[in-house]
Amino acid sequence: GEDVEQSLFLSVREGDSSVINCTYTDSSSTYLYWYKQEPGAGLQLLTYIFSNMDMKQDQRLTVLLNKKDKHLSLRIADTQTGDSAIYFCAEYTGGFKTIFGAGTRLFVKA
Amino acid sequence: EAGVVQSPRYKIIEKKQPVAFWCNPISGHNTLYWYRQNLGQGPELLIRYENEEAVDDSQLPKDRFSAERLKGVDSTLKIQPAELGDSAVYLCASSLGLGGLHNEQFFGPGTRLTVL
Numbered sequence: 001g002e003d004v005e006q007s008l009f010l011s012v013r014e015g016d017s018s019v020i021n022c023t024y025t026d027s028s029s030t031y032l033y034w035y036k037q038e039p040g041a042g043l044q045l046l047t048y049i050f051s052n053m054d055m056k057q058d059q060r061l062t063v064l065l066n067k068k069d070k071h072l073s074l075r076i077a078d079t080q081t082g083d084s085a086i087y088f089c090a091e092y093t094g095g096f097k098t099i100f101g102a103g104t105r106l107f108v109k110a
Numbered sequence: 111e112a113g114v115v116q117s118p119r120y121k122i123i124e125k126k127q128p129v130a131f132w133c134n135p136i137s138g139h140n141t142l143y144w145y146r147q148n149l150g151q152g153p154e155l156l157i158r159y160e161n162e163e164a165v166d167d168s169q170l171p172k173d174r175f176s177a178e179r180l181k182g183v184d185s186t187l188k189i190q191p192a193e194l195g196d197s198a199v200y201l202c203a204s205s206l207g208l209g210g211l212h213n214e215q216f217f218g219p220g221t222r223l224t225v226l
Contacts, residue, residue, distance in 0.1 A: 008150075097166075102150065
């Protein structure tokens with residue numbers, strides 16, 4: 001069955017880069033997403049990558065996809081305290097079915 | 111433009127009591143989702159609507175959970191009776207519903223349910 005796994009915690013210093021990793025199981029995934037959840041709020045789409053791409057860059061965000069290893073990563077450059085949140089990896093296999101990971105809680109130390 | 115609206119934001123009830131959650135999706139979004147998010151977990155789909163039709167309710171515990179989306183806009187999710195294990199955040203999301211293409215979902219802030 002489909003499954004998405006992430007490490008639970010990451011702590012970085014302000015100004016450093018953060019790298020959040022994710023593995024997924026469904027090779028038929030068409031899109032892979034990164035959502036951000038701040039305290040008391042719903043999830044907000046940060047960025048996404050189509051399965052035939054290796055990399056996508058969007059300002060401070062870089063998404064890397066290794067389809068062979070079913071590994072997805074999100075790099076946040078120059079991490080700020082406002083980036084502290086939970087980051088969810090999700091895979092979309094079509095038919096409106098999106099599978100979410102358990103989320104990685106990012107702590108940014110000033 | 112208003113986002114997905116949910117109410118109430120918080121609800122505390124005793125076990126065996128009924129509870130209902132309300133969701134108003136983004137205008138024009140045909141697809142509406144109800145998710146349950148347990149503490150420390152990602153959202154898990156309970157039910158998905160295409161307009162007023164429930165097209166995926168395979169994960170909805172039908173013995174105590176029910177949902178409706180009359181007129182294909184607002185939706186309510188009900189639990190009767192609630193159990194201790196139902197304590198979670200209930201998230202509503204909506205999307206344009208473009209079939210197999212990129213499917214960005216827009217989430218509401220959720221309703222945090224505590225069952226005592």
